[in-house]
Amino acid sequence: AAGVIQSPRHLIKEKRETATLKCYPIPRHDTVYWYQQGPGQDPQFLISFYEKMQSDKGSIPDRFSAQQFSDYHSELNMSSLELGDSALYFCASSFAGAGANVLTFGAGSRLTVL
């Protein structure tokens, strides 16, 4: 079965540079979520999109922005990178049907800021 695809898997940037992460959700899933997981930390919710509109916002820094495109893929743009942005970034997708929505996570993109 198709899973959530994230790219790139690894990314190394310098401080103050910009990075873009991409996420391709499971086909027919209408909601995309972004999470940040620091070393030894639990995943922290950043932002989500439902049918290409922002649906919820968490602890996402102002330096970060995200959007969902017409083909449902999503991109997380990070500017003015700081050392503390080094983390695993997970994308997840779900189908917003009745009942609890099961989020399926991608393998993650590991960002290292030097």
Add this chain to the structure above:
Amino acid sequence: EDQVTQSPEALRLQEGESSSLNCSYTVSGLRGLFWYRQDPGKGPEFLFTLYSAGEEKEKERLKATLTKKESFLHITAPKPEDSATYLCAVQEEYGNKLVFGAGTILRVKS
């Protein structure tokens, strides 16, 4: 604000030694409580969703239960391949995002 607390932080078991992980939660209207397994450097892998108090679900050596304030993940006769971080998360009644606990790191030694 939703809160999820997991205990213990870490657990070491011998192969075959059964135990339980705890997840206590505070949420304004529970839509679902989720258990995920996460291996190092990988994305969380879905295990169970529990919807209401009294519900139980099983998968191989794992069994999840739910009360109004907490959930337990019981591991029966664990094997080394069960070693992972187990994450508990809640989903609010009127939202889709998951709020995670800090996880329990499980190590099973042969």
